[in-house]
Amino acid sequence: MRRALALARRGRPAASPNPFVGCVLVKGGRVVGEGWHARFGGPHAEPMALARAGKAARGATAYVNLEPCCHTKKKTPPCVPALVRAGVRRVVAGCLDPHPLVSGRGLRALRKAGIPATAGVLEEECERLNRPFFTLIRKGRPYVILKAAASLDGRIATACGDAKWITSPEARSEGHRLRARLDAILVGIETVLKDDPKLTAHGEGRDPLRVVLDTRLRIPPSARVLRDGGRTVVFTAREDLRGRGPRRGAAVVRRVRRTKAGLDLREVLGALGEMGVGTLLVEGGARVHTSFLEAGLVDEIWLFLAPKLIGGAAAPTFFEGRGARRMRDAIALGLTEVRRVGPDLLIRALLD
Ligand SMILES: NC(=O)c1ccc[n+]([C@@H]2O[C@H](COP(=O)([O-])OP(=O)(O)OC[C@H]3O[C@@H](n4cnc5c(N)ncnc54)[C@H](OP(=O)(O)O)[C@@H]3O)[C@@H](O)[C@H]2O)c1
Structure with a gap:
């Protein structure tokens, strides 16, 4: 998760007002793919990491500092179906996405597809990094x-x-x-x-x-x-x-x-x-x-x-x-x- 946070910080400030997100794919104790959200409206961290991992993504655990998105009312395709298609084994999120269209739904959709998904690792640090995004969503x-x-x-x-x-x-x-x-x-x-x-x-x-x-x-x-x-x-x-x-x-x-x-x-x-x-x-x-x-x-x-x-x-x-x-x-x-x-x-x- 610390590595995912470090990758997420690479998106500052160009990704704003989108959240800063990093994703690390780990298999057999080895990093097989990494990605981050680099600019506003650009590709998300998860598809970038999946693309870099290629076939090695199958069976990997995805560590991502913010819950993967599952809604389609935005510029980029949702990440949950991409993770499912790639065959990841498990998803570990830092914190939940406060967006009303996500907020727990991303993890539930993963579980429904048979992929164990949890949140709450380095939660405070993950929320702190995206305080601006949380403010935008909660206070408008x-x-x-x-x-x-x-x-x-x-x-x-x-x-x-x-x-x-x-x-x-x-x-x-x-x-x-x-x-x-x-x-x-x-x-x-x-x-x-x-x-x-x-x-x-x-x-x-x-x-x-x-x-x-x-x-x-x-x-x-x-x-x-x-x-x-x-x-x-x-x-x-x-x-x-x-x-x-x-x-x-x-x-x-x-x-x-x-x-x-x-x-x-x-x-x-x-x-x-x-x-x-x-x-x-x-x-x-x-x-x-x-x-x-x-x-x-x-x-x-x-x-x-x-x-x-x-x-x-x-x-x-x-x-x-x-x-x-x-x-x-x-x-x-x-x-x-x-x-x-x-x-x-x-x-x-x-x-x-
Ligand atoms: N050390 C530092 O960190 C630092 C940083 C910045 C400034 N300063 C110093 O602060 C001093 C200037 O401060 P200041 O208090 O005189 O002026 P200011 O806060 O820079 O400007 C105040 C003016 O902004 C306008 N304004 C418009 N809407 C406002 C709103 N909602 N709330 C407040 N102001 C609004 C008003 O003028 P109108 O009615 O004409 O629009 C108001 O008089 C300078 O001496 C400067 O060197 C120090």
Whole structure:
């Protein structure tokens, strides 16, 4: 199963928003075929492993990190009949597929065909790898990671708005590698106006789709996010897009509703989902982080902490807003990782 997970990771990020899946066929203690889901809409891990094994697949045990699919409402043929036809002896899945059209049916169909099939090996690790896919299926929206670089006193800029740089080059490179693994990166218009970021992966891999929240369409055509690098989507509430759009620089402009807190984030996430975004990195600033957290739309936090104290009541922190009235109202997080990155600290945590 560990090998299946390692193969599955090869599909990151190109397979998104499909799940990351790896498959290993073992016979007589020997690996006779391997496969993984390499790109969105492309062939699944199981047929790739079966093709590589050829006749040797007969009598082999298939290890796959996600339950094999059995439904036909998708681009690729279902994997269960392929496994049955190939004559595998047994199927061991890491975890069940949360898709309502699968969810246990894949294993049942295998058993019905006389092939013993079980799930629950390295289950937690298998579910963790595909948390974005599980979120897409269960919540109908992309998986959202909030990332911030802060001083030990939680500031993400000085009171004058200077944020370059809070953390070390090592921490920033780690952030760029994270960008390369995700489908899109989102910031608020104030971050664009104050920092003029490029929001690319800085050569660490594939550049994510760049997303700006800009209610009044204040973004200047000279902004680097519209010029250097790949695609950009600017969300706005402006009605009079004629003459100003739909294209502005290299960007597509999309209109969404406005709410009290700013642009309607659920509509933004819905539109991004339709564009094939399965994973989204929210990278500031304070107002945008606060809106996402208050709306309960954050799945994971990556907080880089620099051993510095910025101070200043007017300096932004990465979560502001009204705040919790009592301790029991505070947002509870589950720590998943604490690690030193150069001179800084990276804290990763999950939200419910
Ligand atoms: N250290 C870090 O990790 C980091 C990362 C990024 C930024 N920063 C710093 O953060 C500061 C900027 O933060 P900020 O809080 O002033 O601005 P921001 O969060 O970058 O942008 C906020 C603006 O986005 C627009 N917006 C549209 N819909 C929104 C919604 N649903 N929720 C929130 N905002 C929405 C609003 O402007 P309109 O009404 O005009 O649309 C709002 O004023 C800068 O100093 C920057 O350097 C630090």
